Amino acid sequence: MGNDAVLRGILVIDDDATNLRMLQEILKPAYKVYASPSGERALNFLENRIPDLIMLDVEMPGMSGYEMLKRLKGDERTASVPVLFLTAQEGRDKEEEAFRLGAVDYILKPVTAGVVRARVDLHIELGDYRKRLEKLVNQKAERLGRMRNSTLKILSGVTAWRDGGVSGHIERTTAYVSLAVKGLSEADDPAYRVTPQYGDCVIKASRLHDIGHVAIPDSILLKPGPLLPEEFAVMKTHTVIGAAIIDEAINDLCDDSSFLTAAREIVISHHERWDGTGYPNALSGEDIPLSGRIMAIADTYDSIAAGNPHKAPLSHGEAVRIIRDETGSHFDPRMIEILGDAFPTFADVRA
Ligand SMILES: [Fe+2]
Ligand SMILES: [Fe+2]
Known part of the structure; x- marks a missing residue:
């Protein structure tokens, strides 16, 4: 026995x-x-x-x-x-x-x-x-995953401190992205349905969306009040600089892992607009990666509802109203429709 x-x-x-x-x-x-x-x-x-x-x-x-x-x-x-x-x-x-x-x-x-x-x-x-x-390979993979997460924490910590240290923009936008990913994971439309693996990548990668801020001078990044056009032109470069930082990692590893790809997509495309008037590449509609369209909503909601050095915060209701008004011009209309039920949960994170 x-x-x-x-x-x-x-x-x-x-x-x-x-x-x-x-x-x-x-x-x-x-x-x-x-x-x-x-x-x-x-x-x-x-x-x-x-x-x-x-x-x-x-x-x-x-x-x-x-x-x-x-x-x-x-x-x-x-x-x-x-x-x-x-x-x-x-x-x-x-x-x-x-x-x-x-x-x-x-x-x-x-x-x-x-x-x-x-x-x-x-x-x-x-x-x-x-x-x-x-078993050995799994242990190594798990260790690599943990190392990647701590590197990610360090990098997003650096960006957070550049943004003034205490604003919490990265923590909150990551939370909004998680809520959006959850909403999209149940979408009927396969073009919008996010798989658990992709969703996980997008949530983690969202922490890096403003990594390019490290290259923007304090006088612009932390300027109280609205930016002048020439200052805004400098501010816009945080997208391409951030993508260049991630490109170096991709080239170095000779591997565009799904995480780095998602991170690059988000960094370069989170200020594109559905109607093609965004930056840096004036992409429009579905040419903007899904991850970038998700990030745009989370990022905009937070910069309205929590404010930033250049503008004062507004209420949750105001933020949702502005997002709805800008649906079809700034934001993907189908995505906003699918995420309709998720917006009230944004208010909890904000609070
Ligand atoms: Fe940004
Ligand atoms: Fe941002």
């Missing part, structure tokens, strides 16, 4: 009872063996338990071994379990078919104890090795 917990499980599927018994005898000393006389019965068994290895007879009445193998590989619960084929006929085409469908090896019948043990031991060991590697 106590031993079963540590023994590796092997499922043997063969319609020939003699063969089934023989394999059980060979494997019993080292493994926990489950025997199944047909593919159908084996599928039932697999509902409750996933073995470490499967031995599968090719020729069976009912579901053939090939069909069974296809099922195993098509189910994510069993796709990575190594399968050893048992075949009575030698033939290149049979072997090739088995490997093509995903078997790791095959054993010719009649089987001998030495060959069965050697092959099974080898593939169990390889399976263990693969699992250890997978």
Whole structure:
């Protein structure tokens, strides 16, 4: 009983009872063996338990071994379990078919104890090795993710301090972006429906939307009151400077990971306007990335409802009214329609 917990499980599927018994005898000393006389019965068994290895007879009445193998590989619960084929006929085409469908090896019948043990031991060991590697890769990926998050915190902290330190603009816009992403995740329209992975990227990347502010002189960035046209021209460059900063990271890594792509999109496009009168590229409509259109709403709402050095804050109601007025000129009308229910929740964040 106590031993079963540590023994590796092997499922043997063969319609020939003699063969089934023989394999059980060979494997019993080292493994926990489950025997199944047909593919159908084996599928039932697999509902409750996933073995470490499967031995599968090719020729069976009912579901053939090939069909069974296809099922195993098509189910994510069993796709990575190594399968050893048992075949009575030698033939290149049979072997090739088995490997093509995903078997790791095959054993010719009649089987001998030495060959069965050697092959099974080898593939169990390889399976263990693969699992250890997978675990290691996952640990590394998790560590990388944590490092990326802390780098992100440092960078957004730098931007926040450049913006006057205590304004909270980045924290709040990230919260508005999260609410918008949540609203869009349930959108009926596939062009607006945000997947969890993309949504996560957009939320994290939104923290960097104003990273280009680091290059804008204090006299402009923190100027009390409205900017002069020549000052506004300098202010506008925070989009292209921010994109250039992220481009360097993309080139350095030789990889445009979905996060960096989303960050670049947001940084360069959060001041574009639906009617094409925005900056820096005067993009219009759906040429503006979805992430940039989301950010534009969050960013504008916050700069109205919390104000910025250049203008005094207005109420939540005023901010929503201005956004509605500017729908179709500044903002994507379909997106505003989908997000209709999300706006009241913006007020909670603001408070
Ligand atoms: Fe900006
Ligand atoms: Fe902003």
